[in-house]
Amino acid sequence: MAEPENFQPRLNAWSHVWRAMVVVGISGLAWWEIAGWQWNHHRPWFFVDIGLGLTAFALAHWRRRYPLTIALITAALTAVSGSAAGPATLALVSLATRRRWRELVPAAIVSAGSAAVFAHLNPTDNSDGVAVFIS
Numbered sequence: 001m002a003e004p005e006n007f008q009p010r011l012n013a014w015s016h017v018w019r020a021m022v023v024v025g026i027s028g029l030a031w032w033e034i035a036g037w038q039w040n041h042h043r044p045w046f047f048v049d050i051g052l053g054l055t056a057f058a059l060a061h062w063r064r065r066y067p068l069t070i071a072l073i074t075a076a077l078t079a080v081s082g083s084a085a086g087p088a089t090l091a092l093v094s095l096a097t098r099r100r101w102r103e104l105v106p107a108a109i110v111s112a113g114s115a116a117v118f119a120h121l122n123p124t125d126n127s128d129g130v131a132v133f134i135s
Helices: 013-041 043-060 067-077 082-096 101-121
Strands: none
Touching: 013 043, 013 082, 043 067, 043 082, 067 082, 067 101, 082 101
């Protein structure tokens, strides 16, 4: 397997910091509206969402070594976790820089499918009875 350094420049400390700030911002925006609803109506899902988001953050560390795998896994996590949206976005953008259609098409399909599942499962306003849950 080719090492990431062979085709991607090394990232300095600032490169990691600004990427982490963007990832946290995207996750916060994606999860902000739903987090309160999860806390008030389905608290276990609130903690599962945080756990999956943290898992996605950890997985993003390996996005340059295993770009397709990490992009697919983090995209799949966004089906049930708004807090995983930031790392999934970073992994997808990182994958896109490789410009390989055979990798981009499946990642885009999983991303779009996960977005549809997330939209179906989560309420978009504060009214009761909007979300679909199996308790």
